[in-house]
Amino acid sequence: MMMRKLKLELPLNQTQKVRFERAMERLKLLTSETNNSVIVADSIHEDALLLKGHGTSEVDGELLANVCGVIVHVDKLVYVRTLRAKYKPEVRDIVVGRVIEVFQSCWRVELNSNQDGVLKLSSMNMPDTVQRRKTSADELNMRDIFVEDDVVCAEVGCIHRDGGLELQASSHKYGKLEKGELLKVDPYLVNKSYHHFHYIESLGIDLILGRNGYIWVGEHVQVQDPLIVETRKEQSHTPLETRQNILRIGNAIRVLSNLGFTMTKEVIMETSNLSNKENIDLHDMLGSEFHVLVAENEAGRRR
């Protein structure tokens, strides 16, 4: 589902092709003066004494890039920020992942990173909110919390020197995600921000922009006292309208991912509203016309 082709693999008619190219051309013009992209083995010309960061190496006194990306300067530090690459974890990032294995006292979570994340039972908040030492009985009941293929939301707790990363979910906003869909986009399209959890009130859905490029769109769940949740456990069905809203947001994200545009809540909402305004059906959102419309909209927005 992850898309990364630059050319749209959609049948565009002549008008759409011209419109799309014009929109892309405008985007190019808007950023042309700040485009300092490098590719592998490009030399980074710097006169001043610099600290070399990620994605660079010094060979015979010349600073070379090791990855394709964009040069970033932070004071004296110079590094190359990769575009298309696996997720590089940072402490306290909010991530969404899929449980792939249940171990003795931890879960292994797939995160689109170099290595799988580990979510320890001890850094997990229990349904009964009581902070206590986890017993062997808890270990036996681990499958009551998460089983394989569950989608979970957590925070990066710490990163070991060998690249292994530990997750933690010690708050009520983290945990299992149900009744929704998981979308996978390139991690560079999700920027770090103060808010990764969004509640879209008008549609009644939750949107979690995981920093690892996994985006969750699901029915809104009330974060409330877990004791109350315990009492009413009956299966409630998601209403049709909410499901359609989830799909609409999901398709908006797919279109943005196909076009390679940065995802923020605002852009996603704007794309979804655009589809409503133009009266585009859910299943037509992945068609050529809507892709062109979104590209044009983005070109207009950035101006």
Place this chain on the structure above:
Amino acid sequence: MEYVNPEGLRLDGRRFNEMRQIVAEVGVVSKADGSAVFEMGNTKVIAAVYGPREIQNKSLQKKNDHALVLCEYSMAQFSTGDRRRQKFDRRSTELSLVIRQTMEACILTELLPHSQIDIFLQVLQADGGTRSACINAATLALADAGIPMRDLAVSCSAGYLNSTPLLDLNYVEDSAGGADVTVGILPKLDKVTLLQMDAKLPMETFETVFALASEGCKAIAERIREVLQENTKQLEYRRAA
């Protein structure tokens, strides 16, 4: 048989130092982390890179603090005129190994501990020089996957027929029985990572053939750089908000 006519033209109309047309494209497999198609004349190779990701088979891991690079080369059943039966014969096993070693030399594996990188290569059309085409495709795919590399490994072949060194042999020239020298270099660092020859050549001749192949490599590197530059620029200006 005459492989170079008196006017200095080869069977397909090229001069001795001329390469076939190169077409390269990045991002052709949507599921893969990095992918590329590389064409040299009628030779066409598709490469897909998965990873760096968690090691699937721990027993293959030799160095604990380095990434594990795995490579699989295969030829499509339809890649040649006559039907091929085995998928994994000795030739493809050998080629997998050669390509794996070449790519391992240019990937900075020490930066990616406890992870593995899978490179899958499939020859869609074979017309000589599949080895070189595979290395070039793999380089493009690795760069597309954002895997840190020392340099772009590029490869080109050259041969010696009718007392003439020839660049980039096609299938007919390759099967003529002359020497076939495949060279892989790191153009920026000016290092050789691959050198294979399947016949004997006098020392002086070898040097001219080798120099010709290196020149070819540099020309290919230029082309690959253009493709990657274009790709990176596009991604960046689309992303920038």
